[in-house]
Amino acid sequence: MNIPGAHKIKNLFLAARARFPQNEAIILAYHRIFAPKTDPQLLCTSPRNFEEHLKIISQHYNPISLQALGKATKVNKVPNKSIVITFDDGYVDNLLYAKPLLEKYRIPATIFVSTHYVNKKKEFWWDELERIILLAPALPEKLSLSINKKEYTWLLTNQKKHNQHLQKWDVLQKPKNDSHRLYLDLHTLLKPLSFEKKEIILQKLASWARVQNKARHNYHVASHEELIKLSRSPFIEIGSHTVTHSNLAAQTQEKQSYEITQSKKYLENIIKKPVNSFSYPFGTHNDIGTKLPSMVKKTGYALATANYPNLVTKRTDPFLLPRYLVRNWDGKTFYKQVEKWFNGE
Ligand SMILES: [Zn+2]
Known part of the structure; x- marks a missing residue:
């Protein structure tokens, strides 16, 4: 059907879109807020550096929750220069060091937990x-x-x-x-x-x-009580990071389904809240494959995060949200890095 004037409206819309830049968001991926002697996988950001990151975020950017960003991508409205904080794995230091700082700066974050390790005092x-x-x-x-x-x-x-x-x-x-x-x-x-x-x-x-099989102090995932404390914070959302933190793409479909479904049920049972966010372990394209995003969606999650870098725009698939890995940078380095990311570098 040819509506009179439709062509003109479309042209006006395209011109308006060209005049205003694409609104973009960045999702940050942290693991631990901790300052150990050794960190071969570079998973730790010291509490001091993390506080500097939070200061930079509150001064220069628009901190929003992961769920808010997920909803924004679905209604084509991503707030510009927004930043989302996420943590993978569920280490206890997220409660000890990250939570007080997130609350101090009133910045939301999502913590993805691998449920097999809850209450175990077992190292990954x-x-x-x-x-x-x-x-x-x-x-x-x-x-x-x-x-x-x-x-x-x-x-x-x-x-x-x-x-x-x-x-x-x-x-x-x-x-x-x-x-x-x-x-x-x-x-x-x-x-x-x-x-x-x-x-x-x-x-x-x-x-x-000839090494004893004993977990190091603070090298474990939060317990039931610790997860409840985290989930009670108005700034913290608990998400799933599977049961055993297995490389999902290398597992059978039955195992994949178990990892995605069981972890959600387990967490919901502890925190008595719906678990709507999922994070793929390791999270590269190879670790995710092609079938997992629809499986995650069918299980009832609202979104899922990957581990390769890119900006989030209204065109981003909410079940393949890209993230930027954060290292143990001081505030100045962090600010430079985030600016580079927003500039597409
Ligand atoms: Zn992980």
């Missing part, structure tokens, strides 16, 4: 791997291991010297000794395995390295 597999391989005082000189029916052998002739483990090393640096190389190899080999297979291998590694 990457933290266990760090403790066993990088923090053991000394490792035996040879490791033979069968992973997924393949045999692997490592010789550790160039090992760290006494106390060298206290030196800072992270995965963005080149490996400096055989322990670093072994840690990187094992991280790659363990990542796609099921939770159960990882557990068996980590136990073997701990006894090989």
Whole structure:
């Protein structure tokens, strides 16, 4: 049907859209607000630096909640220069150090929790791997291991010297000794395995390295009571980060469905509130695949966050929200970085 004047209205609309820039938002991905001696995966932002980030956000940007942004993408109204804060994994330091600061600056945040680890005082597999391989005082000189029916052998002739483990090393640096190389190899080999297979291998590694299987202080996910304390804050939303933090794309469909559904039910049962946000573990394109977003949507979530960088606009799929990974930057570096992101750099 040809409505008289419709063409003119469309042209006016296009001209108006060209005059006003696209409204854009940034979702930040944090993990821990903590200042440990070693942080090989670069998951920690110190409480001091985090407070500087919050000051910058409240002075220069428009902090909004993840749910508000999700709704905004659905009605084509993303507030310009908005910033959303998210945390993956559910570490207890989110309660101890992040919550008081978020409340002080009145900035909302979403915390994604992997539910298997709730109430367990158990480290995540990457933290266990760090403790066993990088923090053991000394490792035996040879490791033979069968992973997924393949045999692997490592010789550790160039090992760290006494106390060298206290030196800072992270995965963005080149490996400096055989322990670093072994840690990187094992991280790659363990990542796609099921939770159960990882557990068996980590136990073997701990006894090989003669390391006790004991979680470090504050290296665990929030307990039931701690999750309830978090969820009672008007600034905090609890979201799901699956049950076991498995690489979903590498699992069977049945397992994927369990991870997505069960974690939601579990959290809702504890916090007595609907859980509407989901975060894909690891979250790269390869970790998500093509079928997961619709599975997450069907389960009843309102949105899901990935882990590759991009700006959020009204065209962004709410089940594939991109995020920018934040490192342990001081306020000045953080501000520069966020400006770069908003400029599309
Ligand atoms: Zn995670």
